[in-house]
Amino acid sequence: MKTNFLKSVLPVFTMVMAVGLAVANNYTNDNDPDYYDDPLEPGIQIIEEGVACPTSGENPCLYKGFQVYDDMGLTVEKRYDQ
Template identity: 40%
Template sequence: MKKSFFKIILPAFAILMAISLSFATTSEEVASPAYYDHPVLGAQPVPGGSDCPQTGTIECMYGEFPIYADEGLSIKLFIRN
């Protein structure tokens, strides 16, 4: 009885557990961090980050402020064309 439990039931339970837990995972892309230059507080992170690229013609904005890829505010981000 003990051998049949470990040979049949335990692997079946492990497979069912793996299948059921695979539905609990999500595949979402994490936005890269972005920063804006606040007039009083200085460089501040954009909540939620940004998915804007570093090339383009129109600046990516957070409210009225352009956003940057680094805290030093030297790499501007642009809207995808």
């Protein structure tokens, strides 16, 4: 009885875990906001929806004409779409 139960439940449990972990892993980078500083607005502005950055080269990533950063301290410039 014990072996028959494990033989039927274990593959289903494995597939459920694999799908769940794949979905959880897919959303880890999507929720990472970007930041920019508009001198006419107080504080640091947060970009929740993401920015379409150049995929290669030395061109900086811009949003509304301002340099986009990966951290709130505005020290790590976003150079390409990660």
